[in-house]
Amino acid sequence: MPEFSGHGNVGYGRGHNLAIVQARSEYHLVLNPDVDLDRDALIDALDFLETHPEVGLLTPRISDAQGRIQYLCRRYPTLLDLFVRGFLPGSARRFFTQRLARYEMRDVINERDIVWDPPIVSGCFMLFRTQVLARLSGFDPRYFLYFEDYDLSLRAHDVARVAYVPHVRVLHHGGGAARKGHRHIKLFLASAFKFYRRFGWKFISREH
Incomplete structure (x- = not known):
């Protein structure tokens, strides 16, 4: 696993890797701090996790400040x-409701049911078995910000099961890249x- 000096802002993934490389837990x-x-x-x-040893990564029910599920x-x-x-205003996004619902797994994510092996989970809360995280060598340091959780999620399926567990609950105050200014948009696009260069380009097709 790579080591980093930690001087300055080394990026989200590299910053976490500084701790991961030393983890003995x-x-x-x-x-995330939010x-x-x-x-x-x-x-x-x-x-x-104690009762499901096959699970290497757990994601919780994530809600907003009003208690609504963030999918x-x-x-x-x-x-x-x-x-x-990420970029369309709400007035235009309504024309893509069905498409977004599928992408956000709204057909299976709810308050009650465990969902096994969702392809991608949010980096705002990722509870790993440390040995699984070590086998994956942590986050890919090539991402400075954004998509490092997508990348790590997809790789996690190669070594363990992933579970959405709704009775584990957290509150998330975060927002999208487009609402954070031009620098974040540039980081998002990069x-x-x-x-996509690593995992394959998909443009419009719903298949996965």
């Missing part, structure tokens, strides 16, 4: 999916290019 939590945990979230998550589990994205969700 059984579990390792990747957590996430609040329910009181029993970690207890419930660890209990689930952050994903199927493999097309370029159209990313453009519509990372999207790296992601």
Whole structure:
């Protein structure tokens, strides 16, 4: 696993890798600073992992400040999916409701049911078995920001199962790249290019 000096802003993935390379724990939590945990979230998550040894990565029910589910589990994205969700205003996005619902797995993600092996999960909360994370060599440091969680999620399926566990609950205050200014848009596009070059380009097709 690569080592980094940590001087300055080395990027989201590289920053996490500084901690991952030193981890000696059984579990390792990747957590954004804009996430609040329910009181029993970690207890419930660890209990689930203890009883499901095949699971190497757990993602929780993620809600917004109003308590509504943020559908952050994903199927493999097309370029159209990313453009519509990330950059179109709400008035235009309504014409793509069905497409976005499929991309965001709204047909299976809910308050009750465990979902096994969602293709992509959000980097705002990723609870790993540390040995799984070590086998994956952590995040790919080529992503400075954005898509490092997509990349890591897809690779995680090669070595363990992934589970969406809705009784583990967190609150997420985050927002999209388009609402954060031109620099974030440029970072988003650069990372999207790296992601598709590695995993394959999909433009409009819904197949995955």
